[in-house]
Amino acid sequence: MSITVFRKYLTDNRRGFLGWALAITAVAAMYSSMWPLMGGNSGLASAINSFPQSMRDAFHLQDYGTAPGYFGSTVFGLLVPILLAVFAVGAGTKAIAGDEEAGTLDLVLAHPVRRTWLAASRWLAVLAAVVVVGVVLLLAELAVRVPAEFTAISPAHLSAMTFQLVLFGCCFASIAFGIGAGTGRRMYAVVGGAYVTVAAYLCDSFLPQINGLHWIQYYSPFYWYLGGEPLKNGIQWMHCALLVGLGLVFAAAGIWGFNRRDLSQGS
């Protein structure tokens, strides 16, 4: 890996990366601060409990009345992971495919930089950006934990949840990065990343409700992220390994393909 490339990629994109970190954190903090209203609201809890079981399963509304249940279904349940996936897919796409289509990759690769090193350095820079989002998010959650009255979730469990969230983001960043590096086409990377995101969500929420399709959730990165309920049970190492493994496969295949193919000149 090239430290020069890694550092340069982060500085060039610092505004975008920090912007996303703050936006995602703001959404999470907003949801979190609504907990006192929701948690103490027995009417709402009983209303949700009267929903059909399959619907509650689909939306992770199993125990809306407890803090881990509420946070699992709202803060970490849908909007934050989806936003993070969107950010990760975008950043992963841009790292090689975006630069190549803009026609600016030729210049760097005419320099004495190995293609594999360049790709690996930028991939790691994107992962670092996802980690930054996670860290900012975790600090904000820890800061509002007492004022927003969700001390029922321990800092360790919050950290475990954020850790798996970061791995989830890294997985999607790597998928889009790999497709983009391997093909050089932004469109393929974005569509591929979005497709896997949506498929992962559906496989974890709606499809398992169909009779005989319950097993499908075990193949969903979304399930690997949230299914083990890290807010209650801490880090699920098996799920973490699956997220890391899937990301590594895409990133490695992408870098391998990138090293072998012709670069396009951009348009």
Added chain:
Amino acid sequence: MPDTAVEAAGLVKRYGNARTGKTALAGLDLTVERGDVFGFLGPNGAGKTTMIRLMLDLIRPTSGSLRVLGSDPRDNAQARGRIGYLAGDFRIDGRQSGGEALTYLGDLRGGVPPTRIAELAERLDLDLTRRISSLSKGNRQKVGVIQAFMHTPELLVLDEPTSGLDPFLQQRFVEMVQEASAGGQTVFMSSHVMSEVQQTCHRVGIIREGELVTVADVGRLRQSAHRRIEIAFAGTVPAEVFQELPGLRNVDVAEASGGGSVLRAIVAGSPDALVKAAARFEVISLLAEEPELEEIFFSFYGQGSHGNGSKGSRS
């Protein structure tokens, strides 16, 4: 040094698959010696940029062999460290200042002294503190010129380098190439600008449809100063008068839209006979310009006129 700067043998490059693919290089053989300043000329789409991108390992040959500075360019980062490359449409991320960009690119080469960058910037009159996105195309191209020259590479690979520069800077650029040549650096340059090629290159190669048509000495070219001329006459003139003249080629006399007639031709050598012949008629206007170099070549070698294809994504 005994080895050559660039050596291509039977170099073939095809893009795409067998059905929709296009052959950009069809067995190119070319040798450029160290210390040479080689002009690489040809119409758009002839394969100039393909050859240059092959030299930098941005694309890989379909078959044939290519050696740059004595080694195969493939996965050869070390060899790229000894090359300076400037693309005709130099493109760079605009979210940084020229200074930041050049420092970064220098770092990729193991570091280039800031004084060297500052000196080149001053010479080209470039403000290094401005964001690249706020620079004009010409100023952006200057960043490209500096990054190609700043590490004093053994081989300069320049792909239509002055396309965005004004005449003053083109002259500066010519000086820089001349100095590089005097210092023993090898220059491989594709160009459309006749005067620039004449001032810098020792030899020129003409490429057409992916094959090298000819290689010639620029000294010889300079002697045969070709001009494309266009003379508008008030009345009608007989074409035969001009067709018989020595040193006049591609003679064409056409009716002008507003009456009268227009003579178009290429003059080799002295225009004396032509001027005297034209003096017998009433001349309204006279235009003489340097034709593109490859145009001369094709008239020279009787290859006929070449298509004026639009610039494709690959050329």
